[in-house]
Structures are given as C-alpha cells and as structure tokens.
Amino acid sequence: MMSEEQIKNLEIQFEERIARDEKIEPKDWMPEKYRKTHLRQMSQHAHSEIIGMLPEGNWITRAPSLRRKVALLAKVQDEAGHGLYLYSACETLGTSRDELYEQLHSGKAKYSSIFNYPTVSWADMGAIGWLVDGAAIINQVPLCNTSYGPYARAMVRVCKEESFHQRQGYEIMIKLANGTPEQKEMAQDALNRWWWPSLMMLGPTDAESIHTAQSMKWKLKRKSNDDLRQQFIDQTVPQAELIGLTIPDADLKWNEERGSYDFGEIDWNEFWQVVKGYGPCNKERMNARVGAWERGEWVRDAAMAHAEKKQKQKQAV
Amino acid sequence: MKENLYKYILGIADNSLILGQRLGELCGHGPSLETDIACTNISLDLFGQVRSYYQYAAKIIGDGRSEDDIAMLRKEREYVNVLLVEQPNRDFAYTMARQFLFDVYHLLFLNELQKSKDVTLSAIAAKSIKEVSYHQRFSSDWVKRLGDGTEESHQKMQSAIDGLWTYTDELFHQTDIDKIIVSEAIGVDVTQLKETYYNLVSELLQEASLSTPESKWFQKGGKQGIHTEHLGYLLSDLQYMQRTYPNMEW
C-alpha cells in the first residue's frame, strides 16, 4: 500500500511527464482517474465505429454502381477495423472487448449520437462521408498527439483512413451535385438533414460541457467543442459553395472581423433528446447490435469449444 | 461468336455477383468483428472479380452497355448464376456452408480457367485464385469449427450442409454455350471437376465430424435463368437505384 504522500509524488511526476509530451504506456503507473477517463473516451469511440457501420451498411445492397458498392463495402470494413484497434487499445487498460460490449448493449455506454439518424437515400452516403467523417477528423486529429500511447497510435492510423472516407464522401456529393436535377435535389436534401446533427457531433456548447479542463491537461482534448465546431463550419461552407449546395442555415454569414462564419442557433433540445436515447434510430441501432451479438453466441461458443478440443489433441500427442 | 463468349462470361461472373451481394447483406451484423471483416473481405474480392468480368463482357458485346448495365439492368430470367449462391443467409452456419460449397468449386474452376486460350479470362483467373484460396481456407475453417464445436453448432452446420446439398450438382452442368466455349479451348469443362469436388468436400466434412448427405435428388435451373424465389428480392435491392433513377451517373 502506498502512502498518500507517495501517491501525490507519483501524480506530480506523472503530470510532469505529460507536460513534457512523453507518452504514457500501458505498464506505466497512472492515476485511476486517468485510466477511467481514457477507458470511457476510447470505448465510446470504439462503440461509435461499430454502431457507425449500421447506417452505411444499410446501403451496401443498394449502392447504385459496382464501383460505389466496392468503395462502400471497403469503407464500412475500415470502420470495423477502427473498432478493432480501439477495443484493443481499451484492453491495454484492463477491460476486455466483451465487457465493453456488455456496457454498450445494456445502454450504459454511449456512442456518437449522429448514428441514430436514418440513412434514407444514396446521397446520405455522400453526406456522411463528407460531413460525419469530416467532423470526426476535426475531433480526432488532435488525438494523434494525446498522452496515452496506444490511443495516440491508433488515432494516427484511423485519421488517415477517415480523411480518405471524407474525400470519398465529398466526391459522391460532387457527382450528385453535377448530375441531373433529381440527383442534385437528393444531395441537397441529404445536406439539409445531416448538417445540424453534424454540428452537434462536435459536442455540447462549452458552457454545458463537463470534464474539459482535466481532458485538456491530459491532451485528450486540445480545443473546446465550440472552437472545433467553428473550425468545421469554416472548412465546410466553402466546400458546399464550390459544388453549388446550400447550407440549411439562414443565419450563416461570413464575419469579416472574426475571419469566420457566424451561424444560427443549434437545437440543443434535439441533441439531448438523441443523446438520452430518443432519437429516430436509437432503438434500431441497439436492436441490431444486440441481435447480432445474441445470434452470434452459439458461433462464438463453438469456436471456443473447437479451439479447446484442438488444444487437448495437441497435448495428447 | 461474340454473343456466346459474352454469355459464357456471365455464367461465371453472375455467381460472384450474387454471392458477393449476399455477403454484403451481413456487413455489421456478424457474430464477431473478425468474421464481419472477413465476410466483407470476401464480398469485396468477389465484386472486384465481377467488375473485371463484366468490363470484359461489355467490351466483347460492344453495344454501349456498361458493367453496371450488365450487373443491374437485366431481368431475373437473364441472370445465370447457380441456385446455390442465391440462397439466403439463414444463419451463420448456412452462410459458411454456402461459402464452402461454392469455394471448393470456385477454386477448381479457376485453376482450369487459368489455362484458357483467352488471355483476359486467364489473367482474371490467375488473379482470383489467390483470393479464392483464402476464401476456401476461411470457409473450411468455419465448417470445421462449427461441425466439431458444440452439439448445437454441429447440428446447425449439419442441417446447413443437408439443406444446401441439393444445389451442388448444378455446379457441374454444362449449358449449350458452355460446350461451344469449351470446344474453343476458352471455357472450362465443369463435368471434369465433379469427382474431385465431391472427394474434397466429403474429406473435409469428415474432418469436421459431419456426414456427407446421401441424397441424390438435386435442383437445377439457375444456369437457364430459372431461379428460386429468393433471387427476385435480392435483385430488387441490387437494382433499386438503377431502376428508380435510370440513365444517370453515380
């Protein structure tokens, strides 16, 4: 048992290491709060990748061309891969993938609310890539330098693929926006539906956001939610203009003085409704995950039983 | 001549198209992340092959049809895939059994197609062999795991094999076009693959503690475009965008 004083010393040394930009590795001593905060954020991120497969998976069988179908399959597969690295990163903090699934399935763990919106047209594949992967990148690029080594390394790999997804999504939108009137309308409709949820994806406004100060110190967060949101808007508005689509915000206006766009008010009621579990697809997403898990139980059991048999046979030889 | 080769290519490619589409349905819904990733991989490989075949078919027929027109704008009766590949994903045992029963055939087929006088087909085959060897390893491993796993998984795998067995014989039927293309040293004589196929399959089933079905009653029709009731639904998804928004680029 360490004395309180010893722990205090370790904590000071720990914070100093982070301040020097050293990476914390799984075997290093770390404050319990650091472990918990990281586990929460990393597992939320992992869950988001996995739930995120569903709205896009919804269009694999209906993709309009073989080229698009292949690209979409590859994208959804990348998201599964991201889930895999992130669950592995969580395991370095001592929590297994099965335990984390359990938290997800019981509704205890959160995931990104954006995936609780329905994908109702092909253009949604474009809008998600462009806006949702786009917002994810803005959130995640700073994490490539976060203090926890396994998370930072996972993020480097994930971010490379997310920016590929973002370009691919934008390219879908370009094609639609330059297509027939029906295609253009489909693209505009998707932008109308995904714009505001994408802004919400960057998190509650700073006044309402908890855990920010501590997260900043640990480099789990580098900029405030509102700053990230502004960055996203400033980056995305010209992209919409370039392809002749209109951002669905009557208050959107370039502010010369700030060198940024002013924008309209976000409907935070809607945000909290979806976060609390009452969005358009919260139930569907959860049913899909829980269903897949339950239907897969006998398969996982069989794989385990088979591996044990093989192990025994080996030992017998 | 052109028309025959075109149709012959569809006979190969449609199998990969329909099986790839079936696997695509599962993406995000599998029993584990690893199997999800693997099934998506197989689907991706199959669609990659499909694109090469249809692009070549489009060039041969040369009437302005694109790979997507060929893939998505035919009527059900014009699809010539075998009945096996259109069977639904009833459960993971069915999905793996279907995959295994097709993969063993597919690999034997590609090994022969690689010797085709047609350099394009031979090149597509050579490239696909690597991919399909992996598919076969994956599906065989699962047949073994489930066959020799728990009591429940054994039963499920046995009933999947039993249920799908009736669709295996069709793999070795030759159409009139097949016969012509074989006589030109371009096509594969599938009748020659049958014995090896059933030997390989029974051997693996035995290793998996499963019994090889004895039924001699088989279904056929896919190669003539007469399908099971399942295909129409699959096509309505596959063709949805092309039918709803004709003549557009995506």
Ligand SMILES: [Fe+2]
């Ligand atoms: Fe992500």
Ligand SMILES: [Fe+2]
């Ligand atoms: Fe991702």
Ligand SMILES: [Fe+2]
């Ligand atoms: Fe992504």
